[in-house]
Amino acid sequence: MPQTAYLPHIAYDSVVFGFSEGDLKILIMEYHNTGLFALPGGFVRLQENLNDAVLRGLNERTGLTNIYLEQFYTFGDFSRFDPEVMRTLLEANGILPADGYEWMLDRFISVAYYALINYEDVRPRPDALSDSCEWYPVNELPELILDHQHIVEKAIQTLRDNLDRKLVGGNLLPKKFTMNELQNVYEAILGTKLRRTTFQRKMLAAEVLTRHEKHFSGKAHMAPYLYSFK
Amino acid sequence: MPQTAYLPHIAYDSVVFGFSEGDLKILIMEYHNTGLFALPGGFVRLQENLNDAVLRGLNERTGLTNIYLEQFYTFGDFSRFDPEVMRTLLEANGILPADGYEWMLDRFISVAYYALINYEDVRPRPDALSDSCEWYPVNELPELILDHQHIVEKAIQTLRDNLDRKLVGGNLLPKKFTMNELQNVYEAILGTKLRRTTFQRKMLAAEVLTRHEKHFSGKAHMAPYLYSFK
DNA sequence: TTACTATTGTCACAAACTGAGACAATAAGA
């Protein structure tokens, strides 16, 4: 990452949501030899679109290409500025700031995005600076650097606000899913239980679902239909 | 604006909404000797919070201090980069880029905000680079530089989406207003007519208004109550 | 003083929507 390759002072952070075992989860990086946890983020190349930079970073970490991505806020408080954190990350990777990395110790304004992906499609991959990239339930996050906890909270709040308006919950599931699975996603996002009949009626009335064949799970009860988003 | 005073590559643009004569209007700058029209914007000082920079810029142009302000999107496409526009603006003001203004010809990522203000509270003031700062109805804007037309459209869309959820329409009116005036604001923002009785019932049920004395306009009919937001 | 007009606050009724439960129809195991 030499100085000339990226726009200085500008970063992005991404809150990558997945759904598994009944929990809403997000991808968190743990940096090599530091015990520091952070959202996966990155920088923008000099001639690159901001949105493309985020998609590139997500692709590098998840291998996915068609990602549901939404920009939700830009964090620009001066109090975000804490060069010691970045210095620690660089040193843990054997990098001296003087070797062309001084710009990473500057103040950054960060554009935050959230992504919704199908948990099963991802094998998280660490990037060059990181030790591990793992899923954590949103209610059991480790302590995060800088204002990243705040970014996560705002991401969840925005996702909740957009849930009914944009009907995006399906992006957290495989192509085909049952009505019960979809309801579980909604409940995990909203943090509340929903009524089965009311939920089903609302989803069907919205006319965004296509009904497919039944799914036989081997359980001793009526088999549910599979659905997909139109 | 010497190089050292501001963060490079980062700008903000503000869409300042006002309401007058039945129209939703926004503040547009016309730059001196160029015929170029643009949203009022600015830069962030090295140790300044992003949000504070925007409030500072709005204060310089409107004299207002308590401004309803909302960040809505950050525009970061590389296609925004057009140094000729900025070069024209500088030259029209007799400034040579070589005099420490080269950074203004670089690529910028712009964080966009919208503000809602009471039209009557404002006497728009031009800033150092500008010739005039005037209100334009949103449906009769001049051609704007770069992607500013796109920014305006996204601002209006966001305002519409937030209107019911945040009940912010009152920020475009004086402290006290009639129900009919509030309805006119909503209609101007949404671009549609609303039913008088339904609108009044919804507003009263929301329990966000305080009812004050009646307002006698001199017209030959029942006088309406004045309201203010709680 | 007495009509007359335009607008306002409120009510009434129907239509649409939502919460909550009931129930028959399975799918598999006992």
Next chain:
DNA sequence: TCTTATTGTCTCAGTTTGTGACAATAGTAA
């Protein structure tokens, strides 16, 4: 064949919303 758990659908009541009606003004005109 009986039992159990879950699903798709229906019903009914309560709430909200669309729509019009109507009396109560505040001025103007006769």
